[in-house]
Amino acid sequence: MKKDLPSHAQVVIIGGGIHGCSVAYHLAKQGLTDVVLLERKQLTSGTTWHAAGLVGQLQGSHATTAFAKYGIELLQEIEAETGQNPGYRRSGSISIAVNDERMAELKRKADFAKLHGIEAHYLETAEIQERWPLMNPDGVLGGIYMPSDGSANPVDLTTALAKGARMRGAKVFENIKVEEVLTRGNKAVGVRTDQGTISADYVVNCGGMWARDLGRQNGVGVPLHACEHYYLVTEAIENLPSDLPVLRSYCDGTYWKEDAGKLLFGFAHFQAKPWGMKGISEDFEFDSLPFVEEDVMEVLELAMNRVPLLQETGIRTFFNGPESYSYDGRFILGQAPDISNYFVLGGVNSTGIQSGSGAGRAVAQWIIDGHPPIDLSEMDPKRCEEFQARDPYLQERCPETLVLTYAMHWPNRQRDTVRNLRRTPFYHPMKARGACFTEAQGWERPGWFAPEGVEPKYEYSFGRQNWFPMCKRNRRPRVKLLR
Ligand SMILES: Cc1cc2nc3c(=O)[nH]c(=O)nc-3n(C[C@H](O)[C@H](O)[C@H](O)COP(=O)(O)OP(=O)(O)OC[C@H]3O[C@@H](n4cnc5c(N)ncnc54)[C@H](O)[C@@H]3O)c2cc1C
Structure with a gap:
Protein backbone atom coordinates (compact mmCIF):
# COMPACT_ATOMS: atom_id res chain seq x y z
CA MET A 1 0.00 0.00 0.00
CA LYS A 2 1.27 3.46 -0.90
CA LYS A 3 2.62 5.05 2.28
CA ASP A 4 0.32 8.03 2.60
CA LEU A 5 -2.82 6.49 1.09
CA PRO A 6 -5.51 6.80 3.78
CA SER A 7 -7.65 3.80 4.68
CA HIS A 8 -10.80 5.93 4.82
CA ALA A 9 -12.14 9.12 3.26
CA GLN A 10 -15.58 10.69 3.30
CA VAL A 11 -15.48 10.99 -0.48
CA VAL A 12 -13.30 9.12 -2.98
CA ILE A 13 -13.20 10.58 -6.48
CA ILE A 14 -12.04 8.44 -9.41
CA GLY A 15 -10.31 10.36 -12.20
CA GLY A 16 -8.05 13.39 -12.34
CA GLY A 17 -9.48 15.15 -15.40
CA ILE A 18 -11.30 18.44 -15.12
CA HIS A 19 -14.41 16.81 -13.66
CA GLY A 20 -12.71 14.88 -10.86
CA CYS A 21 -10.61 17.91 -9.89
CA SER A 22 -13.66 20.17 -9.98
CA VAL A 23 -15.65 17.88 -7.65
CA ALA A 24 -12.67 17.71 -5.24
CA TYR A 25 -12.20 21.50 -5.32
CA HIS A 26 -15.85 22.27 -4.66
CA LEU A 27 -16.26 19.69 -1.90
CA ALA A 28 -13.23 21.11 -0.11
CA LYS A 29 -14.33 24.70 -0.72
CA GLN A 30 -17.67 23.94 0.88
CA GLY A 31 -16.03 22.45 3.94
CA LEU A 32 -15.98 18.74 3.13
CA THR A 33 -12.21 18.31 3.13
CA ASP A 34 -11.86 14.58 3.87
CA VAL A 35 -11.59 13.89 0.14
CA VAL A 36 -9.28 11.60 -1.84
CA LEU A 37 -8.90 11.89 -5.61
CA LEU A 38 -7.28 8.96 -7.42
CA GLU A 39 -5.84 9.24 -10.92
CA ARG A 40 -4.52 6.16 -12.71
CA LYS A 41 -1.77 8.10 -14.54
CA GLN A 42 -1.19 11.87 -14.36
CA LEU A 43 -3.78 14.61 -13.90
CA THR A 44 -5.36 15.67 -17.24
CA SER A 45 -3.75 12.73 -19.12
CA GLY A 46 -7.09 11.34 -20.44
CA THR A 47 -9.10 13.82 -22.53
CA THR A 48 -8.63 17.09 -20.66
CA TRP A 49 -5.06 17.91 -21.74
CA HIS A 50 -5.87 18.28 -25.41
CA ALA A 51 -9.13 20.24 -25.34
CA ALA A 52 -9.30 23.32 -27.53
CA GLY A 53 -10.27 25.27 -24.41
CA LEU A 54 -13.28 27.21 -25.68
CA VAL A 55 -15.57 28.48 -22.95
CA GLY A 56 -18.98 29.54 -24.23
CA GLN A 57 -22.26 30.35 -22.52
CA LEU A 58 -24.74 30.14 -25.42
CA GLN A 59 -26.43 26.96 -24.18
CA GLY A 60 -29.70 25.16 -24.66
CA SER A 61 -30.91 24.54 -21.10
CA HIS A 62 -31.08 26.28 -17.74
CA ALA A 63 -28.68 23.85 -16.10
CA THR A 64 -25.99 23.97 -18.80
CA THR A 65 -26.26 27.78 -19.00
CA ALA A 66 -25.86 28.02 -15.21
CA PHE A 67 -22.81 25.72 -15.35
CA ALA A 68 -21.17 27.72 -18.13
CA LYS A 69 -21.87 31.06 -16.44
CA TYR A 70 -20.34 29.89 -13.17
CA GLY A 71 -17.37 28.49 -15.13
CA ILE A 72 -16.55 31.97 -16.42
CA GLU A 73 -16.93 33.48 -12.94
CA LEU A 74 -14.54 30.94 -11.45
CA LEU A 75 -12.00 31.48 -14.24
CA GLN A 76 -11.81 35.11 -13.13
CA GLU A 77 -11.34 34.26 -9.45
CA ILE A 78 -9.33 31.10 -9.18
CA GLU A 79 -5.88 32.61 -9.71
CA ALA A 80 -6.28 35.01 -6.77
CA GLU A 81 -7.28 32.06 -4.64
CA THR A 82 -4.73 29.46 -5.76
CA GLY A 83 -1.93 31.37 -7.44
CA GLN A 84 -2.45 29.27 -10.59
CA ASN A 85 -3.46 31.19 -13.72
CA PRO A 86 -6.13 29.20 -15.65
CA GLY A 87 -5.30 30.93 -18.93
CA TYR A 88 -8.65 32.65 -19.32
CA ARG A 89 -8.85 34.99 -22.30
CA ARG A 90 -11.98 37.12 -22.41
CA SER A 91 -11.99 37.45 -26.17
CA GLY A 92 -15.77 37.27 -26.53
CA SER A 93 -17.49 35.01 -29.05
CA ILE A 94 -19.64 35.50 -32.12
CA SER A 95 -22.05 32.83 -33.31
CA ILE A 96 -23.23 33.42 -36.87
CA ALA A 97 -26.35 32.30 -38.72
CA VAL A 98 -26.76 31.71 -42.45
CA ASN A 99 -30.49 31.01 -42.43
CA ASP A 100 -33.58 32.23 -40.57
CA GLU A 101 -34.03 29.02 -38.59
CA ARG A 102 -30.50 29.24 -37.23
CA MET A 103 -30.99 32.89 -36.39
CA ALA A 104 -34.13 31.93 -34.45
CA GLU A 105 -32.20 29.25 -32.56
CA LEU A 106 -29.34 31.60 -31.68
CA LYS A 107 -31.80 34.22 -30.45
CA ARG A 108 -33.56 31.65 -28.28
CA LYS A 109 -30.24 30.65 -26.73
CA ALA A 110 -29.30 34.31 -26.25
CA ASP A 111 -32.57 34.71 -24.31
CA PHE A 112 -31.53 31.82 -22.03
CA ALA A 113 -28.21 33.57 -21.47
CA LYS A 114 -29.89 36.91 -20.67
CA LEU A 115 -32.25 35.17 -18.27
CA HIS A 116 -29.13 34.08 -16.38
CA GLY A 117 -27.68 37.60 -16.42
CA ILE A 118 -25.15 36.88 -19.18
CA GLU A 119 -24.53 39.70 -21.65
CA ALA A 120 -25.51 38.80 -25.23
CA HIS A 121 -26.04 41.14 -28.20
CA TYR A 122 -27.33 40.75 -31.72
CA LEU A 123 -24.82 41.89 -34.38
CA GLU A 124 -25.43 42.79 -38.03
CA THR A 125 -23.18 41.08 -40.58
CA ALA A 126 -21.20 44.29 -41.20
CA GLU A 127 -20.45 44.58 -37.47
CA ILE A 128 -19.33 40.94 -37.39
CA GLN A 129 -16.98 41.58 -40.29
CA GLU A 130 -15.46 44.52 -38.47
CA ARG A 131 -14.64 42.28 -35.51
CA TRP A 132 -13.73 39.23 -37.64
CA PRO A 133 -12.26 40.59 -40.89
CA LEU A 134 -11.11 37.12 -42.08
CA MET A 135 -14.69 35.86 -42.31
CA ASN A 136 -16.34 35.46 -45.70
CA PRO A 137 -19.70 37.23 -45.12
CA ASP A 138 -21.51 35.47 -47.99
CA GLY A 139 -24.91 34.33 -46.78
CA VAL A 140 -24.35 35.49 -43.19
CA LEU A 141 -27.57 37.00 -41.79
CA GLY A 142 -26.16 38.21 -38.48
CA GLY A 143 -25.04 36.73 -35.21
CA ILE A 144 -24.92 36.79 -31.43
CA TYR A 145 -22.00 38.37 -29.58
CA MET A 146 -21.19 37.24 -26.03
CA PRO A 147 -18.52 39.56 -24.55
CA SER A 148 -17.55 37.35 -21.58
CA ASP A 149 -17.02 34.13 -23.60
CA GLY A 150 -13.51 33.19 -24.61
CA SER A 151 -11.04 30.43 -23.89
CA ALA A 152 -9.05 28.88 -21.06
CA ASN A 153 -6.06 26.59 -20.81
CA PRO A 154 -7.53 23.17 -19.89
CA VAL A 155 -4.39 21.91 -18.12
CA ASP A 156 -3.89 25.13 -16.17
CA LEU A 157 -7.54 25.30 -15.13
CA THR A 158 -7.48 21.67 -13.96
CA THR A 159 -4.22 22.28 -12.12
CA ALA A 160 -5.78 25.30 -10.40
CA LEU A 161 -8.77 23.20 -9.30
CA ALA A 162 -6.51 20.43 -7.98
CA LYS A 163 -4.32 22.99 -6.21
CA GLY A 164 -7.34 24.69 -4.65
CA ALA A 165 -8.61 21.30 -3.44
CA ARG A 166 -5.21 20.39 -1.92
CA MET A 167 -4.88 23.80 -0.25
CA ARG A 168 -8.06 23.06 1.67
CA GLY A 169 -7.01 19.57 2.74
CA ALA A 170 -8.15 17.23 -0.05
CA LYS A 171 -5.61 14.58 -1.07
CA VAL A 172 -4.81 14.06 -4.74
CA PHE A 173 -2.92 10.92 -5.78
CA GLU A 174 -1.52 10.16 -9.22
CA ASN A 175 -0.53 6.72 -10.55
CA ILE A 176 -3.16 4.87 -8.54
CA LYS A 177 -5.75 2.93 -10.43
CA VAL A 178 -9.16 2.09 -9.01
CA GLU A 179 -9.77 -1.57 -9.80
CA GLU A 180 -13.25 -1.79 -8.30
CA VAL A 181 -15.89 0.24 -6.53
CA LEU A 182 -16.83 -1.64 -3.36
CA THR A 183 -20.46 -1.95 -2.35
CA ARG A 184 -22.34 -3.36 0.61
CA GLY A 185 -26.01 -4.05 0.11
CA ASN A 186 -27.00 -1.33 -2.33
CA LYS A 187 -24.50 1.24 -1.13
CA ALA A 188 -21.03 2.29 -2.29
CA VAL A 189 -18.60 1.84 0.59
CA GLY A 190 -15.18 2.42 -0.93
CA VAL A 191 -12.72 1.45 -3.63
CA ARG A 192 -10.11 -1.23 -4.20
CA THR A 193 -7.07 0.22 -5.92
CA ASP A 194 -3.90 -1.36 -7.30
CA GLN A 195 -2.25 -0.12 -4.12
CA GLY A 196 -4.75 -0.86 -1.40
CA THR A 197 -8.33 -0.35 -0.30
CA ILE A 198 -9.99 2.86 0.86
CA SER A 199 -13.36 2.80 2.57
CA ALA A 200 -15.59 5.78 1.83
CA ASP A 201 -19.03 7.24 2.49
CA TYR A 202 -19.35 8.38 -1.14
CA VAL A 203 -17.67 7.38 -4.40
CA VAL A 204 -17.70 9.64 -7.48
CA ASN A 205 -16.96 8.12 -10.88
CA CYS A 206 -15.30 10.86 -12.99
CA GLY A 207 -13.40 8.33 -15.10
CA GLY A 208 -14.01 10.06 -18.47
CA MET A 209 -14.14 7.55 -21.32
CA TRP A 210 -13.30 4.78 -18.81
CA ALA A 211 -16.34 5.64 -16.67
CA ARG A 212 -18.63 3.27 -18.60
CA ASP A 213 -16.51 0.16 -17.98
CA LEU A 214 -15.99 1.11 -14.36
CA GLY A 215 -19.72 1.61 -13.85
CA ARG A 216 -20.52 -1.65 -15.57
CA GLN A 217 -18.62 -3.64 -12.91
CA ASN A 218 -21.33 -2.62 -10.44
CA GLY A 219 -24.26 -2.67 -12.85
CA VAL A 220 -24.23 1.13 -13.11
CA GLY A 221 -25.15 2.26 -16.63
CA VAL A 222 -22.93 5.14 -17.78
CA PRO A 223 -24.18 5.68 -21.33
CA LEU A 224 -21.19 7.29 -23.01
CA HIS A 225 -18.63 6.26 -25.59
CA ALA A 226 -15.41 7.84 -26.80
CA CYS A 227 -15.57 9.30 -30.31
CA GLU A 228 -12.85 10.77 -32.50
CA HIS A 229 -12.81 14.54 -32.24
CA TYR A 230 -10.67 16.82 -34.39
CA TYR A 231 -9.15 20.25 -34.61
CA LEU A 232 -6.40 21.83 -36.67
CA VAL A 233 -3.96 24.62 -35.98
CA THR A 234 -2.52 26.70 -38.81
CA GLU A 235 1.03 27.93 -39.05
CA ALA A 236 1.64 31.47 -37.80
CA ILE A 237 -0.48 34.05 -39.66
CA GLU A 238 1.06 37.46 -40.12
CA ASN A 239 -0.86 40.31 -38.48
CA LEU A 240 -3.51 38.00 -37.07
CA PRO A 241 -5.33 40.19 -34.51
CA SER A 242 -4.72 38.72 -31.04
CA ASP A 243 -8.10 39.98 -29.82
CA LEU A 244 -10.20 37.99 -32.32
CA PRO A 245 -13.37 36.72 -30.68
CA VAL A 246 -14.08 32.99 -30.94
CA LEU A 247 -16.17 32.53 -34.10
CA ARG A 248 -18.75 29.76 -34.34
CA SER A 249 -20.52 28.96 -37.57
CA TYR A 250 -22.98 26.27 -36.60
CA CYS A 251 -24.23 25.83 -40.15
CA ASP A 252 -20.69 25.05 -41.30
CA GLY A 253 -20.18 22.88 -38.20
CA THR A 254 -17.04 24.83 -37.34
CA TYR A 255 -15.41 27.11 -34.74
CA TRP A 256 -12.25 29.25 -34.85
CA LYS A 257 -10.06 30.84 -32.20
CA GLU A 258 -6.84 32.82 -32.26
CA ASP A 259 -4.08 30.72 -30.70
CA ALA A 260 -0.71 32.42 -30.17
CA GLY A 261 -0.62 34.01 -33.62
CA LYS A 262 -2.20 30.98 -35.34
CA LEU A 263 -5.79 29.98 -36.01
CA LEU A 264 -7.15 26.92 -34.24
CA PHE A 265 -10.28 25.59 -35.89
CA GLY A 266 -12.31 22.57 -34.98
CA PHE A 267 -15.60 21.03 -35.92
CA ALA A 268 -18.46 18.69 -35.38
CA HIS A 269 -17.67 16.73 -38.54
CA PHE A 270 -20.22 14.73 -40.45
CA GLN A 271 -18.40 11.35 -40.47
CA ALA A 272 -17.98 10.81 -36.75
CA LYS A 273 -16.56 7.53 -35.48
CA PRO A 274 -16.57 5.76 -32.16
CA TRP A 275 -13.16 4.98 -30.69
CA GLY A 276 -11.84 2.36 -28.26
CA MET A 277 -14.33 -0.28 -29.32
CA LYS A 278 -12.05 -3.09 -28.20
CA GLY A 279 -11.19 -1.36 -24.94
CA ILE A 280 -8.65 1.34 -24.17
CA SER A 281 -5.04 0.34 -23.77
CA GLU A 282 -3.76 0.27 -20.19
CA ASP A 283 -0.90 2.65 -21.02
CA PHE A 284 -3.08 5.34 -22.66
CA GLU A 285 -1.73 8.64 -21.33
CA PHE A 286 -1.52 12.00 -23.11
CA ASP A 287 -2.21 10.09 -26.35
CA SER A 288 -3.76 11.22 -29.61
CA LEU A 289 -5.35 9.30 -32.50
CA PRO A 290 -4.47 9.09 -36.20
CA PHE A 291 -5.76 11.97 -38.30
CA VAL A 292 -7.96 10.63 -41.15
CA GLU A 293 -8.27 13.40 -43.70
CA GLU A 294 -11.24 11.95 -45.57
CA ASP A 295 -13.33 11.90 -42.36
CA VAL A 296 -13.15 15.68 -42.14
CA MET A 297 -12.86 16.68 -45.83
CA GLU A 298 -16.46 17.83 -46.17
CA VAL A 299 -16.37 20.09 -43.12
CA LEU A 300 -12.87 21.30 -44.02
CA GLU A 301 -14.21 22.61 -47.32
CA LEU A 302 -16.95 24.53 -45.49
CA ALA A 303 -14.33 25.95 -43.13
CA MET A 304 -12.19 27.10 -46.06
CA ASN A 305 -15.17 28.78 -47.64
CA ARG A 306 -16.04 30.64 -44.41
CA VAL A 307 -12.42 31.67 -43.74
CA PRO A 308 -10.80 31.77 -47.20
CA LEU A 309 -7.37 32.54 -45.74
CA LEU A 310 -7.21 28.85 -44.80
CA GLN A 311 -6.90 28.00 -48.52
CA GLU A 312 -3.44 29.53 -48.64
CA THR A 313 -2.24 28.84 -45.10
CA GLY A 314 -0.27 25.77 -44.03
CA ILE A 315 -1.55 23.54 -41.25
CA ARG A 316 0.90 22.92 -38.43
CA THR A 317 -1.17 20.58 -36.23
CA PHE A 318 -3.71 17.96 -37.27
CA PHE A 319 -5.20 16.83 -33.99
CA ASN A 320 -7.55 13.94 -33.28
CA GLY A 321 -8.37 12.99 -29.70
CA PRO A 322 -11.02 10.90 -27.97
CA GLU A 323 -13.89 12.65 -26.16
CA SER A 324 -16.85 11.02 -24.38
CA TYR A 325 -20.25 11.54 -25.98
CA SER A 326 -23.51 10.47 -24.41
CA TYR A 327 -26.27 8.63 -26.26
CA ASP A 328 -28.72 11.53 -26.11
CA GLY A 329 -26.47 14.57 -26.02
CA ARG A 330 -27.18 15.26 -22.37
CA PHE A 331 -24.70 15.13 -19.47
CA ILE A 332 -24.55 12.09 -17.20
CA LEU A 333 -24.59 13.65 -13.75
CA GLY A 334 -26.14 12.33 -10.58
CA GLN A 335 -26.60 9.27 -8.41
CA ALA A 336 -26.50 5.77 -9.79
CA PRO A 337 -30.04 4.34 -9.86
CA ASP A 338 -29.51 1.20 -7.76
CA ILE A 339 -26.48 2.04 -5.64
CA SER A 340 -26.77 4.84 -3.15
CA ASN A 341 -23.79 7.15 -2.53
CA TYR A 342 -22.36 6.27 -5.97
CA PHE A 343 -22.22 9.43 -8.13
CA VAL A 344 -21.32 9.77 -11.79
CA LEU A 345 -20.16 12.81 -13.76
CA GLY A 346 -19.17 12.43 -17.42
CA GLY A 347 -20.32 12.29 -21.03
CA VAL A 348 -20.54 16.05 -21.44
CA ASN A 349 -20.11 16.06 -25.22
CA SER A 350 -17.10 18.28 -25.65
CA THR A 351 -18.06 20.89 -23.09
CA GLY A 352 -15.99 19.77 -20.10
CA ILE A 353 -13.78 22.83 -19.98
CA GLN A 354 -16.65 25.29 -20.10
CA SER A 355 -19.04 23.28 -17.91
CA GLY A 356 -16.69 21.24 -15.69
CA SER A 357 -16.48 23.87 -12.95
CA GLY A 358 -20.26 24.19 -12.70
CA ALA A 359 -20.96 20.48 -13.06
CA GLY A 360 -18.38 19.61 -10.39
CA ARG A 361 -19.86 22.19 -8.05
CA ALA A 362 -23.33 20.69 -8.57
CA VAL A 363 -22.12 17.18 -7.65
CA ALA A 364 -20.34 18.55 -4.56
CA GLN A 365 -23.45 20.43 -3.43
CA TRP A 366 -25.59 17.34 -4.03
CA ILE A 367 -23.31 15.21 -1.84
CA ILE A 368 -23.19 17.81 0.93
CA ASP A 369 -26.89 18.78 0.93
CA GLY A 370 -28.35 15.39 -0.02
CA HIS A 371 -30.22 16.84 -3.01
CA PRO A 372 -29.28 18.54 -6.29
CA PRO A 373 -28.84 22.32 -6.09
CA ILE A 374 -30.98 22.99 -9.18
CA ASP A 375 -33.18 20.88 -11.43
CA LEU A 376 -30.73 18.44 -13.00
CA SER A 377 -33.27 15.82 -14.03
CA GLU A 378 -32.28 16.15 -17.72
CA MET A 379 -28.86 14.70 -16.73
CA ASP A 380 -30.04 11.99 -14.35
CA PRO A 381 -28.26 8.65 -14.96
CA LYS A 382 -31.59 6.96 -14.13
CA ARG A 383 -32.94 7.94 -17.56
CA CYS A 384 -30.83 5.26 -19.20
CA GLU A 385 -32.08 1.72 -19.69
CA GLU A 386 -29.68 -1.19 -19.55
CA PHE A 387 -29.44 -1.65 -23.33
CA GLN A 388 -28.54 2.03 -23.72
CA ALA A 389 -25.34 1.55 -21.75
CA ARG A 390 -24.24 -1.40 -23.90
CA ASP A 391 -21.49 -1.06 -26.47
CA PRO A 392 -23.37 -1.90 -29.71
CA TYR A 393 -25.99 0.76 -28.97
CA LEU A 394 -23.48 3.39 -27.86
CA GLN A 395 -21.10 2.78 -30.76
CA GLU A 396 -23.85 3.69 -33.20
CA ARG A 397 -25.60 6.37 -31.19
CA CYS A 398 -22.78 8.42 -29.66
CA PRO A 399 -21.14 9.43 -32.98
CA GLU A 400 -24.52 10.81 -34.02
CA THR A 401 -24.44 13.00 -30.90
CA LEU A 402 -21.13 14.42 -32.11
CA VAL A 403 -22.51 15.03 -35.62
CA LEU A 404 -25.53 16.81 -34.14
CA THR A 405 -23.49 19.12 -31.87
CA TYR A 406 -23.80 22.02 -34.28
CA ALA A 407 -27.01 20.86 -35.98
CA MET A 408 -30.34 22.56 -35.33
CA HIS A 409 -31.68 21.57 -31.93
CA TRP A 410 -35.29 21.33 -33.02
C1 LIG B 1 -10.32 17.59 -29.64
C2 LIG B 1 -11.10 18.04 -28.44
C3 LIG B 1 -11.41 19.37 -28.27
C4 LIG B 1 -12.15 19.79 -27.17
N1 LIG B 1 -12.43 21.11 -27.03
C5 LIG B 1 -13.17 21.54 -25.98
C6 LIG B 1 -13.44 22.92 -25.82
O1 LIG B 1 -13.01 23.75 -26.62
N2 LIG B 1 -14.21 23.31 -24.76
C7 LIG B 1 -14.71 22.41 -23.87
O2 LIG B 1 -15.42 22.82 -22.95
N3 LIG B 1 -14.44 21.09 -24.00
C8 LIG B 1 -13.68 20.63 -25.02
N4 LIG B 1 -13.39 19.31 -25.15
C9 LIG B 1 -13.97 18.37 -24.19
C10 LIG B 1 -13.21 18.27 -22.87
O3 LIG B 1 -11.85 18.09 -23.13
C11 LIG B 1 -13.77 17.09 -22.08
O4 LIG B 1 -15.18 17.21 -21.95
C12 LIG B 1 -13.18 16.99 -20.68
O5 LIG B 1 -11.79 17.12 -20.71
C13 LIG B 1 -13.57 15.66 -20.05
O6 LIG B 1 -13.02 15.64 -18.77
P1 LIG B 1 -13.17 14.37 -17.81
O7 LIG B 1 -12.61 14.76 -16.52
O8 LIG B 1 -14.57 13.89 -17.87
O9 LIG B 1 -12.31 13.22 -18.54
P2 LIG B 1 -10.74 12.97 -18.59
O10 LIG B 1 -9.98 14.21 -18.80
O11 LIG B 1 -10.49 11.88 -19.55
O12 LIG B 1 -10.43 12.48 -17.12
C14 LIG B 1 -10.78 11.19 -16.68
C15 LIG B 1 -9.59 10.67 -15.90
O13 LIG B 1 -9.96 9.50 -15.19
C16 LIG B 1 -8.82 8.68 -15.10
N5 LIG B 1 -9.29 7.32 -14.80
C17 LIG B 1 -10.09 6.56 -15.57
N6 LIG B 1 -10.32 5.37 -14.98
C18 LIG B 1 -9.65 5.41 -13.79
C19 LIG B 1 -9.48 4.46 -12.74
N7 LIG B 1 -10.05 3.26 -12.79
N8 LIG B 1 -8.72 4.81 -11.67
C20 LIG B 1 -8.15 6.04 -11.61
N9 LIG B 1 -8.25 6.96 -12.60
C21 LIG B 1 -9.00 6.65 -13.67
C22 LIG B 1 -8.18 8.80 -16.49
O14 LIG B 1 -6.82 8.44 -16.50
C23 LIG B 1 -8.42 10.28 -16.79
O15 LIG B 1 -7.30 11.08 -16.48
C24 LIG B 1 -12.62 18.84 -26.22
C25 LIG B 1 -12.30 17.50 -26.38
C26 LIG B 1 -11.54 17.09 -27.47
C27 LIG B 1 -11.21 15.65 -27.63
Missing part, protein backbone atom coordinates in the same frame (compact mmCIF):
# COMPACT_ATOMS: atom_id res chain seq x y z
CA PRO A 411 -38.13 20.50 -30.66
CA ASN A 412 -39.11 16.84 -31.27
CA ARG A 413 -35.92 16.19 -33.23
CA GLN A 414 -35.72 12.46 -33.92
CA ARG A 415 -32.52 10.44 -34.05
CA ASP A 416 -31.67 8.43 -37.18
CA THR A 417 -29.40 5.81 -35.63
CA VAL A 418 -30.38 2.63 -33.78
CA ARG A 419 -34.06 2.85 -34.65
CA ASN A 420 -36.63 0.05 -34.65
CA LEU A 421 -35.19 -1.66 -31.59
CA ARG A 422 -38.53 -2.13 -29.88
CA ARG A 423 -41.87 -2.40 -31.65
CA THR A 424 -45.27 -3.31 -30.33
CA PRO A 425 -47.50 -5.81 -32.20
CA PHE A 426 -49.41 -2.74 -33.44
CA TYR A 427 -46.41 -1.27 -35.26
CA HIS A 428 -47.30 -2.51 -38.75
CA PRO A 429 -51.04 -1.75 -38.57
CA MET A 430 -50.23 1.73 -37.30
CA LYS A 431 -47.68 2.22 -40.03
CA ALA A 432 -50.28 1.26 -42.58
CA ARG A 433 -52.54 3.96 -41.11
CA GLY A 434 -49.86 6.61 -41.76
CA ALA A 435 -48.08 6.68 -38.39
CA CYS A 436 -45.03 8.91 -38.14
CA PHE A 437 -42.93 7.12 -35.53
CA THR A 438 -41.05 8.76 -32.72
CA GLU A 439 -38.59 6.94 -30.52
CA ALA A 440 -38.50 6.82 -26.73
CA GLN A 441 -36.23 4.41 -24.82
CA GLY A 442 -35.95 2.34 -27.99
CA TRP A 443 -39.71 2.06 -28.46
CA GLU A 444 -41.17 3.13 -31.79
CA ARG A 445 -44.40 4.98 -30.99
CA PRO A 446 -46.67 6.87 -33.33
CA GLY A 447 -46.13 10.61 -32.85
CA TRP A 448 -48.96 11.45 -35.21
CA PHE A 449 -50.84 10.04 -38.22
CA ALA A 450 -50.50 11.48 -41.72
CA PRO A 451 -53.61 11.44 -43.91
CA GLU A 452 -53.49 9.81 -47.32
CA GLY A 453 -51.14 11.59 -49.73
CA VAL A 454 -49.04 13.15 -46.93
CA GLU A 455 -45.63 11.71 -46.08
CA PRO A 456 -45.37 10.75 -42.40
CA LYS A 457 -42.22 12.75 -41.81
CA TYR A 458 -41.37 15.60 -39.47
CA GLU A 459 -40.81 19.05 -40.91
CA TYR A 460 -39.06 20.71 -38.01
CA SER A 461 -39.58 24.30 -36.95
CA PHE A 462 -39.57 26.46 -33.83
CA GLY A 463 -43.09 27.46 -34.84
CA ARG A 464 -45.97 25.08 -35.49
CA GLN A 465 -44.55 21.92 -37.01
CA ASN A 466 -46.23 20.05 -39.85
CA TRP A 467 -47.92 17.58 -37.48
CA PHE A 468 -50.00 20.28 -35.82
CA PRO A 469 -52.94 20.31 -38.27
CA MET A 470 -52.80 16.50 -38.51
CA CYS A 471 -53.13 16.11 -34.72
CA LYS A 472 -55.90 18.69 -34.63
CA ARG A 473 -57.77 16.78 -37.32
CA ASN A 474 -57.28 13.44 -35.52
CA ARG A 475 -58.51 14.76 -32.20
CA ARG A 476 -61.14 12.51 -30.76
CA PRO A 477 -64.53 14.03 -30.07
CA ARG A 478 -65.08 15.00 -26.44
CA VAL A 479 -66.82 12.36 -24.40
CA LYS A 480 -70.04 13.75 -22.95
CA LEU A 481 -70.01 13.52 -19.20
CA LEU A 482 -72.97 11.70 -17.71
CA ARG A 483 -74.81 13.77 -15.16
